[in-house]
Amino acid sequence: MIPVLSVRGLKVSIRTDEGNAEILDDIGLTLERGRILGVVGESGCGKSTLIRSIMGILPRAATVDAGEIWFEGENLLAFSEAELNDGVRSSRVGFIPQDPLLALNPVFKVGAQMLEIMRWHAPDNGLRGAARRRAHVERLVSLLKRMQVPDPETALERYPHQFSGGQRQRLLIAAALACAPGLVIADEPTTALDVTTQHQILLLLRELVAEFGISLLFVTHDFGVVAELCDDLCVIYAGQTVEAGAVQAILDAPSHPYTRALLACHPDRATTFLGIPGSVPSPLARPPGCLFAPRCIDAQALCLTGRPPQGQARSGAEVRCVKFA
Amino acid sequence: MSPILRKLSRDLPAMLGLGIVLFVLVIAIFGPMLAPYPEDAAASHLTRRLKPPSAAFPFGTDNLGRDIFSRVILGARGALSIALTVVSTAMLIGVPLGLIAGYRGGWVSEGIMRVTDVVLAIPQLVLALALAQLMSPSLESAMLALSLTYWPYFTRIVYAETRRLSASLFVDALRGIGAGSGRIVFLHILPNALSPVIVRATIGLGFTILVAAVLGFLGMGATPPAPDWGLAIAESRTYLPRAWWYATFPGLAILITVMGFNLLGDGLRDIVDPRIRRSR
Amino acid sequence: MTADPLLTLRDVSVRLGGRKGFLQRTILPVQAVKQVSLDLHSGEILSLVGESGCGKTTLGRTILGLQRESEGEILLEGRRVSGLAPEAARRARSIVQYSHQDAGAALDPWWSIGRTLEEGLKIHGVRNASERHDRVAAMLQAVGLDPTSARRYPHEFSGGQLRRLALARVLLLKPRVLILDEPTSGLDMSVQATVLNLLLELRERFSLTYLFISHDLSVVERLSDRVAIMYLGRIVELGTAKTVFGQPTHPYTRTLLAAAPRLTGRRASGPSLVRGDPPNPRLILPGCSFFDRCPIAEPACRQSTPKLQPVAGDHDVACHRAEMAGEEGQTASIGAKRRA
Numbered sequence: 001m002i003p004v005l006s007v008r009g010l011k012v013s014i015r016t017d018e019g020n021a022e023i024l025d026d027i028g029l030t031l032e033r034g035r036i037l038g039v040v041g042e043s044g045c046g047k048s049t050l051i052r053s054i055m056g057i058l059p060r061a062a063t064v065d066a067g068e069i070w071f072e073g074e075n076l077l078a079f080s081e082a083e084l085n086d087g088v089r090s091s092r093v094g095f096i097p098q099d100p101l102l103a104l105n106p107v108f109k110v111g112a113q114m115l116e117i118m119r120w121h122a123p124d125n126g127l128r129g130a131a132r133r134r135a136h137v138e139r140l141v142s143l144l145k146r147m148q149v150p151d152p153e154t155a156l157e158r159y160p161h162q163f164s165g166g167q168r169q170r171l172l173i174a175a176a177l178a179c180a181p182g183l184v185i186a187d188e189p190t191t192a193l194d195v196t197t198q199h200q201i202l203l204l205l206r207e208l209v210a211e212f213g214i215s216l217l218f219v220t221h222d223f224g225v226v227a228e229l230c231d232d233l234c235v236i237y238a239g240q241t242v243e244a245g246a247v248q249a250i251l252d253a254p255s256h257p258y259t260r261a262l263l264a265c266h267p268d269r270a271t272t273f274l275g276i277p278g279s280v281p282s283p284l285a286r287p288p289g290c291l292f293a294p295r296c297i298d299a300q301a302l303c304l305t306g307r308p309p310q311g312q313a314r315s316g317a318e319v320r321c322v323k324f325a
Numbered sequence: 326m327s328p329i330l331r332k333l334s335r336d337l338p339a340m341l342g343l344g345i346v347l348f349v350l351v352i353a354i355f356g357p358m359l360a361p362y363p364e365d366a367a368a369s370h371l372t373r374r375l376k377p378p379s380a381a382f383p384f385g386t387d388n389l390g391r392d393i394f395s396r397v398i399l400g401a402r403g404a405l406s407i408a409l410t411v412v413s414t415a416m417l418i419g420v421p422l423g424l425i426a427g428y429r430g431g432w433v434s435e436g437i438m439r440v441t442d443v444v445l446a447i448p449q450l451v452l453a454l455a456l457a458q459l460m461s462p463s464l465e466s467a468m469l470a471l472s473l474t475y476w477p478y479f480t481r482i483v484y485a486e487t488r489r490l491s492a493s494l495f496v497d498a499l500r501g502i503g504a505g506s507g508r509i510v511f512l513h514i515l516p517n518a519l520s521p522v523i524v525r526a527t528i529g530l531g532f533t534i535l536v537a538a539v540l541g542f543l544g545m546g547a548t549p550p551a552p553d554w555g556l557a558i559a560e561s562r563t564y565l566p567r568a569w570w571y572a573t574f575p576g577l578a579i580l581i582t583v584m585g586f587n588l589l590g591d592g593l594r595d596i597v598d599p600r601i602r603r604s605r
Numbered sequence: 606m607t608a609d610p611l612l613t614l615r616d617v618s619v620r621l622g623g624r625k626g627f628l629q630r631t632i633l634p635v636q637a638v639k640q641v642s643l644d645l646h647s648g649e650i651l652s653l654v655g656e657s658g659c660g661k662t663t664l665g666r667t668i669l670g671l672q673r674e675s676e677g678e679i680l681l682e683g684r685r686v687s688g689l690a691p692e693a694a695r696r697a698r699s700i701v702q703y704s705h706q707d708a709g710a711a712l713d714p715w716w717s718i719g720r721t722l723e724e725g726l727k728i729h730g731v732r733n734a735s736e737r738h739d740r741v742a743a744m745l746q747a748v749g750l751d752p753t754s755a756r757r758y759p760h761e762f763s764g765g766q767l768r769r770l771a772l773a774r775v776l777l778l779k780p781r782v783l784i785l786d787e788p789t790s791g792l793d794m795s796v797q798a799t800v801l802n803l804l805l806e807l808r809e810r811f812s813l814t815y816l817f818i819s820h821d822l823s824v825v826e827r828l829s830d831r832v833a834i835m836y837l838g839r840i841v842e843l844g845t846a847k848t849v850f851g852q853p854t855h856p857y858t859r860t861l862l863a864a865a866p867r868l869t870g871r872r873a874s875g876p877s878l879v880r881g882d883p884p885n886p887r888l889i890l891p892g893c894s895f896f897d898r899c900p901i902a903e904p905a906c907r908q909s910t911p912k913l914q915p916v917a918g919d920h921d922v923a924c925h926r927a928e929m930a931g932e933e934g935q936t937a938s939i940g941a942k943r944r945a
Contacts, residue, residue: 042793194656195820199864221793224866265798267823268868275799498711500671501703502725502778503695516715
């Protein structure tokens, strides 16, 4: 079976005042149908550029230098802007943003905003005009009911500020699902929420994946959330996928030195809080060898000369490190 | 400060504005040296009345035979000094009031802001005219009248900024380490509130030159024989449209100067608004 | 912990906001903190844990003196320091200092770091400029920054460095108690680890006592000696970190612990323990404030507000059904299962 989403060797750079910044160096990930893939990385690792590449909303100064993004058997990078708009964004790829308050226009009713998206992107099932709109309202109300938004009928007539943070996030999940996409991309959707609300949203997402037959790409920096929610995991460092595999396998036996160091920083794991010495190399001047080598405790002379090849660890994970080549 | 200058240098209209302002400033300072007939500030030469522009008199001469080119150059100093005096007086009144109203709150703040609103509600020109009329027409009374009508703009801006900054975290942190109100207001809030004030002041300089010219035109400002641009236009009315150069060149001087200040002010506002120094 | 506590709160309540109508509409105040009693012992790390709006930050600011307590007593080293006007309160409590959650926004963007750090010393009466300079340089080194940082401006620093600067700034004033408001929120995991490490180091070096305000249960469990769980302005459970995480007794604590994503591999499945969102703090209902969301509430819980009472030595719980909750806690035993 072909995966829903498969990114291979993606390389994206952005022109800046100081020069060409190689934000994504070599990203590879695979999201199988009906699964949840967690993409984990620290700030500046290229998470948001990755999301933008998949959705085709890179800033104008950015160029895709190499790589492929296969979505349900089609290469998205070959699509024109119009094709992405008509056939991919919203209709086949849903998006759940990080900050639900920023994503909603404060001066319009939430119902109007969500129906506007559906007017452009939802399947019409042969309906037109008022009948189509009625069908959309019905679908929205039933979705909001499913999202456990209180009073779904009247909720559509309310403004964004009249909802709590958790409820707003539920609205946006409903909006992402409204046009029946196959893939949903979530960008740290629970970071701004409280622990108990986050828990409810994570439970909801997990149920929705099974119920609506979607596949979920979940971008986060929180290993705890990944452990709770995801099936597969992809760890990104400085624009490269460094380790990818099943969540439980990686958490039980992390292989790449970066994954190991990062997990060792987690308060649930740490014996002493040492952090990772050094800092992420600047995207303006990437070192020639392994990008993690300057901070790696196991680095050898070999690591500083060439990019390490992809290898397989005993846990089954794909690892970009000479030790596993 | 260098990022502000760098950003400004990319903004073409703002650079044009800066160029004009600097140009006018140079003329204002070195006017008597640059003008071909500096004595024409007061002298009259009845033999060469109302001559059209020529090589000897590039802007022509006026009804008393004075070189308009020289008088336009000499007028720059007057226009600028009125504008600077008015705007700085207005700032001296408006900024402290805004700081007090913004930081103190309560009835003090209510009182200051309601008075500000009332003054703002009256059209500036009307109020200035009334005041100038009350105090016998002269340059000084025109300047006083303009100052007394321009301060509320500064109070409004500083009030809003002070309110915002008083609630900001760094002020909270300062209170936390035991800083007193004076230190917080003058060393921290004031410098942070200053950039929109500078923008307003720049635009205000242009605006004041315009209003001062209007007052001069209406006979409420500068008195003859001062080389005032507004006054020149007023005096030229009898000779229009035949002596077109009489009104045109002082008018252009006003237009270009005001535009210069406005372009510069708009450019500065664009830079200050996105708060580049806080972008991270 | 037999010595006198460094800081004592007795029935402290704080009302926030509210405005009498003068040309404006009258707004009722919010009871942000309700009858909190707490002892902070010298050298310990006490964590205040709760969700947003539970009053933990307000309580911290009240102890500092930036927020005025409306009722109750605050004792610092046995002296009464409550009931004072804000500026007088800050002077009386100068051995308490506070580090903001957003360390970057807590610095004046127009001031260089050196000037900002020296300012605190100036306010606290260090007149000699070279002494100030030397102490700033030494403190920058103590928090792991280069002394040349003094010449730079806040926007030139990363999130982790800003936390270090914030610590340096308050430590220069030689506090004994440091209130840390979410000192690691928004930081990357690897940076968070180094900041936590620094906090532990500084505590040793300057013999500090920490009041640690956080919602990150992983960090709290690792770092604290004692934990106070807050819900809608009240402390609902108070005990050593080991007891609170090992035998959570209040139903809210149990909910919170079950909801927190932890690395110990528990799959999010089964019914969610908690229903609904935290209620609006402006609504004042009689009885236990957790009533609406509590899985074991009974009608009696509506009648009166439960008091914080000991259920064991060093373990206090504010729940009418603590006995029953405790037993259920044993069987459900969330903490124990997680630890396995």
